[in-house]
Amino acid sequence: METIDQVIDINLPVQDVYNQWTRFESFPFFMEGVQSVRQLDPQRLEWEVQMGGKKKTWQAEIYEQEPDQCIAWRSTSGAKTSGRVDFCVLEDDKQTRIFLHLSYEPEGLAEKTAFALGLVKARVKGNLLRFKEYIEDAIFLPEGWRGVIHEHSVRRQEEKMAEAVMQ
Template sequence: MSTIEESVDVRVPVQLAYQQWSRFEEFPQFMEGVEEVKQLDERRLHWRAEIAGKEKEWDAEITQNIPGQRIAWRSVAGAENSGEVNFSPLDEGTTRVSVRMNYETEGVVEAVGDAAGVLKRRVEGDLERFKKYVEARA
């Protein structure tokens, strides 16, 4: 299993950063390749995304949700992944959003992409787009 760790500082209070991130169905607006996220209930999400040129779907369960601090998840069906997003106040109006994601590659194309850092760059880009998205809405 591979792991990615990235973070970004956003110029919004911690509660606002957390609230925006917890609007899961808005993920396609700033996450590359994510086509749809459906919130099935308080703890379950259904994802549809394009990864390495293939459409993938999976269900994820939120395993921990501490408002204003952390959201953790793990897949329960489909593409294997898990991780957490932490929200740390740097000062009254700035928050560090840190992502740690574990994932399993499938097939040669994904393994080569992983070795080349494709998913790491995608996560970096997603965090930068989240920064612009949440700051523009603040």
């Protein structure tokens, strides 16, 4: 497995950044090569990307998700990939730092060469920069999914809050 780690600061509060990130269907608007992302249910996504002139598809499951903190995923079919994005509030509460950790298994000589030449890392960095531009320039910021996922356990944020009040 090859890994890529990237960090970017976004000039918006963490809730806005997190909400936009959970709108997976919007990824093709700022992620180069991503043709579509379909959210099948709160934990499963179906990806279609164009890499090196080849179409790749896979399904991924989100196995950890905490609102305004993190989202972690791994592929369950197709291309082998996994990753985690952590959201960190900066001192002024008006900026968010994103830490992205991505792992994937390059297929074939072309993908291995692209990774060795730094082309994949450059694409990931470009995608994060486009995400920053996309969200900072947005006129309207959408609501995101505020549920919690812990290894096959899904709870909506409202259920979590109600449970805390009952205790």
